[in-house]
Amino acid sequence: MNNTTETSPSLEGGEALNIIKVGGNIIDNEEKLTSFLDDFSKLKGLKVLIHGGGKVATEISKGLGIEAQMVDGRRITDAETLKIVTMVYGGLINKRLVAQLQARNNNAIGLTGADANIIPAHKRPANPIDFGFVGDVEKEKMDGKTLALLLENGMVPILAPLTHDQQGNMLNTNADTIASTVAVSLSKKFNVNLIYCFEKEGVLNAEDNVIGEITKSYFAKLKEEGVVVAGMIPKLDNAFEAINQGVKAVYIMHADGLLNLINEGISTGTLIK
Ligand SMILES: Nc1ncnc2c1ncn2[C@@H]1O[C@H](COP(=O)(O)OP(=O)(O)O)[C@@H](O)[C@H]1O
Numbered sequence: 001m002n003n004t005t006e007t008s009p010s011l012e013g014g015e016a017l018n019i020i021k022v023g024g025n026i027i028d029n030e031e032k033l034t035s036f037l038d039d040f041s042k043l044k045g046l047k048v049l050i051h052g053g054g055k056v057a058t059e060i061s062k063g064l065g066i067e068a069q070m071v072d073g074r075r076i077t078d079a080e081t082l083k084i085v086t087m088v089y090g091g092l093i094n095k096r097l098v099a100q101l102q103a104r105n106n107n108a109i110g111l112t113g114a115d116a117n118i119i120p121a122h123k124r125p126a127n128p129i130d131f132g133f134v135g136d137v138e139k140e141k142m143d144g145k146t147l148a149l150l151l152e153n154g155m156v157p158i159l160a161p162l163t164h165d166q167q168g169n170m171l172n173t174n175a176d177t178i179a180s181t182v183a184v185s186l187s188k189k190f191n192v193n194l195i196y197c198f199e200k201e202g203v204l205n206a207e208d209n210v211i212g213e214i215t216k217s218y219f220a221k222l223k224e225e226g227v228v229v230a231g232m233i234p235k236l237d238n239a240f241e242a243i244n245q246g247v248k249a250v251y252i253m254h255a256d257g258l259l260n261l262i263n264e265g266i267s268t269g270t271l272i273k
């Protein structure tokens with residue numbers, strides 16, 4: 001940890017709300033997941049958890065003889081893959097997180113974007129690439145009212161990366177995008193901090209050191225140099241979108257730094273500028 005930035009966890013105006021996204025590399029690791037849930041359950045104030053699980057879905061698919069196909073960090077989701085991701089994200093992972101958080105005295109409620117139409121979406125057009133049953137979120141239609149209702153009644157929403165097409169089909173939807181969309185919509189009512197937790201210290205530079213603060217132009221440079229690659233590119237795109245649309249603070253950081261950031265106001269990861 002070579003970078004420490006002071007930040008204010010509680011902001012002016014509405015009540016503070018922490019929206020945390022946790023990815024597949026932590027969910028897939030028993031020890032890391034337990035440690036993450038211990039910390040998440042201790043976070044003070046209003047909170048929402050958005051989970052991924054891409055790594056688990058890939059392993060389970062493989063076990064069933066279906067090789068995962070990813071393009072630009074998104075999963076090609078045919079009818080069989082849709083069944084798998086619905087079971088894995090909406091069932092196995094989501095309900096396990098709920099049970100684990102209930103055991104830690106958090107009143108978790110597990111939902112997909114289809115429940116109460118929380119996250120309006122449509123099937124991604126088949127051109128130029130046919131991703132199959134993949135959802136694009138209709139950001140302008142998301143109002144956050146149901147989530148606000150749950151939060152105001154003491155519940156902790158746990159959201160799976162699934163939406164629906166309004167015609168009876170579930171859609172697989174990237175968890176980082178869901179996190180950004182939910183954060184933007186709730187920022188109309190709350191003072192939102194969006195925190196992307198993963199297994200590295202933050203966004204790393206060419207020397208593998210954490211970048212304390214990242215601007216859009218610095219991101220463009222790192223992308224050009226091939227220092228920021230793969231899943232980190234759409235994660236940063238989503239992070240910049242959130243900060244430019246009303247979210248108070250966005251961080252990309254190691255899951256181990258969560259308690260320090262939220263309860264103490266000390267950042268050890270990357271702040272999006
Ligand atoms: N410059 C970078 N700094 C940190 N991680 C990076 C960087 N460039 C690429 N990555 C990769 O991005 C991954 C995180 O993206 P992704 O796998 O989509 O996250 P998640 O675990 O949240 O699903 C990291 O595991 C890391 O391998």
Ligand SMILES: CC(=O)N[C@@H](CCC(=O)OP(=O)(O)O)C(=O)O
Nearest residue numbers: 023024052053054074075174175
């Ligand atoms: C369309 C699409 O690609 N959906 C993602 C949803 C899961 C996810 O985002 O998981 P992580 O956060 O662990 O990467 C997928 O199936 O991999």
